[in-house]
Amino acid sequence: MVRLEHDRIVIGLIIDCTAEDAWRLLTDTQQWPRWGPSVVRVSCEQRYIGPDSKGRVKTSLGFRVPFTITEYRDHEFWSWRIGRFAATGHRLKIEDDRTCLVAFDMPWWALPYLIVCRIALGRIRRLLSEEGQHS
Numbered sequence: 001m002v003r004l005e006h007d008r009i010v011i012g013l014i015i016d017c018t019a020e021d022a023w024r025l026l027t028d029t030q031q032w033p034r035w036g037p038s039v040v041r042v043s044c045e046q047r048y049i050g051p052d053s054k055g056r057v058k059t060s061l062g063f064r065v066p067f068t069i070t071e072y073r074d075h076e077f078w079s080w081r082i083g084r085f086a087a088t089g090h091r092l093k094i095e096d097d098r099t100c101l102v103a104f105d106m107p108w109w110a111l112p113y114l115i116v117c118r119i120a121l122g123r124i125r126r127l128l129s130e131e132g133q134h135s
Contacts, residue, residue, distance in 0.1 A: 002114065005105065011114055012091065012103025013121040017128040019094045022102050023075045024048070025127060026090050029055065035123040037116050049078065057082065079105075088117065 001012045015022060025031055027049045029042040037060065044055030051072035058064045065083040072078045079089040089105040102124055104117040 001101075001103075004108070007108060008089070008105040009108055009111060009114065010091070010103050010105045011117045011121065012101050013125060014095060014099060014101050015125045015128055016099055017131070018098060019075060019092055019100045021128055021131060022092055022100050022124070025124060025131075026092065026102070027078065031127070032057070035120050035127055037119045037123075088113070 001010075001014075003010050025035070028047060029044045029049060030047055032039045032042050039057050040060055041058040042055060043057075044053060046053050049069050049072070051069060053069045053072075054067065056064055056066050067083075067087075068081045070079050070081050070086070071089070075092060077089060077091050080087050086107070091101070091103040091105065093101040093103070095101060102121060104120070106113055106117070
C-alpha cells in the first residue's frame with residue numbers, strides 16, 4: 001500500500017502479529033539495524049525509544065549522525081529528526097487481535113526512499129513472523 005496523505009507519502013504493509021510485538025520491534029534501538037537498511041549501528045541511552053529519546057545512528061553510507069525523537073504517541077506513531085532533517089514517521093494501526101498495519105511516512109521529495117522503506121517492511125514482517133514462531 002502506497003498513498004499520498006497531505007504532504008507525506010505513506011507506504012505500509014499489513015502484518016500478522018500483535019500490535020505489542022510490532023511496536024516493540026519499531027521502538028527497540030537494538031533491532032533497528034536488523035530491519036532498517038540505512039541503519040548500521042545505534043547509540044542511545046534507552047533501548048526502547050520514548051518521547052525524549054536522543055542518540056546517534058551510523059548509516060549504511062558510513063555517516064554517524066545524531067537523532068532526536070520529534071513526535072511520539074505510544075503504540076501509534078513516532079517520528080524523528082536525523083541531523084537537521086525531518087526523517088521518516090513510523091506508524092502502527094491495529095487491524096484486529098493478530099493483525100496490524102505497519103507503515104512509514106516521508107515528505108514527497110523523499111520518493112526514492114520508498115524503496116528503502118519497502119525493504120524495511122519486508123524485514124519487519126520476517127522478523128515478526130520468526131518471533132511468532134518462537135512464542
